Amino acid sequence: MEGLTAGLMAVALAGLGLWTLVHRRNVIWKLLGLNVASGGSILFLVAVAHRPDGRPPILGLGPGPATDPLPQALVLTAIVIHFATLALSLVYVVFLTERRHTQDVPKLERRRSRR
């Protein structure tokens, strides 16, 4: 049951993030929405690993079913990638703000002809 709840919450989180991404005009808001949606995908992987009454997948924690360790290993990689992508995009936003003095996406797109 907890697994299903976590999965549904993950989908809701991703939906919320993607809605922000499409709805907001400010590029910082878009990136925030993207980051929330990334959080959703990570929670979803963790939810997939869930087993009823599972213990943490650590050797020596005793008998009984353990949760699936593989998705948790994947989550670590995914978190690092999302972090790196967000950091780079924020550097670009800082650069664009200094050059174009705006964070509004339609404005950034419109003045395409100027260098």
Next chain:
Amino acid sequence: MTAAAAGVLAYFLLGTLGVVTGKGRLGGALAIVAGLVSLGLWAPGFPEGLIGDPPWGIPLVGDTIALAFWCFIPLVHAAVWWHERRRPSAFHGLVTLLVGTCLATVLSRDLFNLYVALELGSLLSFLLIGYDPRARAVWGSLQYLILATVGMLLYLFGVALVYGTLGTLSLTRIAELAPDFAHPPLAIGAGLLVAGAAVKAGVFLVGLWLPTAYGEAPTGVATLLAGLVGKMGIVTLARLAESMPVGTVVTALGVLTGFGGLLYALWEKDLKRFLAYHVISQIGYMLMGFGLGGPAFFAATLYTVAHCLFKGLLFQAGGVAVEATGERTIPSLAGRLPRAAAWGLAVGTWAIVGIPPLAGFVSKEYLGIEATTAFSWTFTALALGTTASFSKLIPLFRPGRPGGAWGGIALLAFGVVGFSAWGLARLPGLWAADLWAKALITVVLGYGLFRILSKFRPRLPEVTLDRVAVAILGVSAIIPLTLLAFG
């Protein structure tokens, strides 16, 4: 397998050293040699091997796709290395790393490993597109970043759903399990995997980040992106079509992409954006071939590799032209190109429109032979449109001044000619008079179509970040629903 893994490792090590130590140029050159040595050791292929212990090891396979890419990746890398040789060391380190991710992607048969390789490749591409601090290039890179991240997010959800239902990430194992889509989570997962990879591959509508990103990237980077990195999403789609019954969806995406990209390319005036829209259009051929499967799969592999070479050549020559003149639009470039750029564009156009006997003719006609009749008509229609669209480059073929940056253009042109010679010697069925006649007639008709179409000037809907994002979300709903309904 050890040799191939060592080759990838050497690429990553030399790339990292190049970024850190300031010997990036030397590192890049050594990496090219290491890649060739590694290829020499593992060619002509190897069966599946695992990095790590079963059942969780990462499967690598040296199959035809891997072999075909490994043969031409060093050539493209060498062309880029030579053209950008005056760049600082860190640039070369990043290029080496990026090429390394491509080498890894084509070997991998693991869903999550593919995700990591694709994301690493995207991250390095973002860095390289925005390498020159120009606001337009940085914006192109940022919008690519946002859209590609959305795509890879969907892919990650797909990975989770497929792993949750089948309990494995290995594509070989998934193919053995022969999944059917009666089970809804699996159908949705497979659909999300296809949608995510489609964004990365540059499928029409969801992949329209591509013209700005490729159009604004520095010359060498654009060559690398159009030639190699852009193909990685397509390789992922091909792998998915190999192991899951999603071939029909991939073929449908291919038809849409072929004509959609062409529609935008026909009236585009900016040289580099025009070439980028044609990348999208040509992706259609590849996806149709990969989706159809069977003998068309091998033909599509050949087309993909040939496209690496001639599209790389076109982007290289176009970039040289833009660098030398400072102009970007086709009418203002006419008659002002350095000789190298004019020749490069001419050979690239000759190849891409499929005039015999160059690479485009070889690979397109072979795909037409191997595909079913209905699709060979689609291919002919696309070829007609491609010729019509490329006809507007004709004024550029007359050089306006001698010289120009020859190195990269000569290397890639050599690759195109080499591929054509190999194809004509080894592929069956190409020495037929009716094929040659058909190709030539298509070119003549295409030129006529160009004369007609140049009278019209339709207003196509503008491509904006928000529209593409909405398209991605729409496609990521439609594909899983299609698989649920018909799978």
